[in-house]
Amino acid sequence: MTDYTATVTVRLKRGVLDPEAETTKRALERLGFELDALRSTDRYELDLAAESEDEAAERAGEMAERLLANPTIHDYEVAVERAEA
């Protein structure tokens, strides 16, 4: 078994309104920053031991499917790397 860190990034599907991101963008503009768009995501870092990188990714993907993301409104992606010793 090897220790991995799986990072699950959950974001709203394209086209789904994100009022918090819109509000944040307006606040940045009020501070004088120029930007075209702002998207927010939720990021979960999971430490887990697995036989392989693929197995770690598969398990993290299941966690996203079952709880971390809501498939009605979210897309998600999983990235896995070996945990630092």
Next chain:
Amino acid sequence: MTVAVVRFGGSNCDRDSVQALSHLGIDTELVWHEDGLPEDVEGVMLPGGFSYGDYLRAGAMAARSPIMQEVREVAAEGVPVLGVCNGAQIGCESSLTPGAFTTNRSARFQCEHVHLRVENADTPWTAAYDEGQVVEFPIAHGEGRFEIDDDRLEALEADDRILFKYCDESGAVHDGANPNGSKHNVAGITGEDDTVAVMMPHPERVSLPDIGAVEGQGVLRGFAEA
């Protein structure tokens, strides 16, 4: 007829729901989620509140608690299930009903009275009303914007699964009468069977004569109708 009102950590409309149902003569039992459903359960109400502090997403945690597996099982057997506010969010998160209730367009918590148009009066929950009738219910939510992909929304419309839409006083459905940005102004829908329903507005808060209006009683009487 015993309706179980399921209390999660953070539910706060549970006692209101018991009081409103009891007022209508519906036998009601307050059930702590860890205790499971009573064996003779003949109805389930998922009340409003902030179960698990709305962690992750409103309703996400409660939807994955063991009692919700029981609720899905009895719902499949035809036991009526009504989710209100946080209960509606739990209903969608647990796949009892399609879609999701997410952050209001305003990004704010909104506590106000809204007008609703009855879209389908041929369900247990709306049988007391006429199609097109306008009722006034309170809302109190930060995550009540109904989201669903366009194809599934069209299917809900085509299958007459929309119970209520946000409208103005005259019953006109338009964006200006949409308090939270819900798609097609949807305020409540049914599951695959119309014995399962979820809605963001609070019928139990307009069901006791002492409080004033009693327009919400019709929805709660659905437990006796279903």
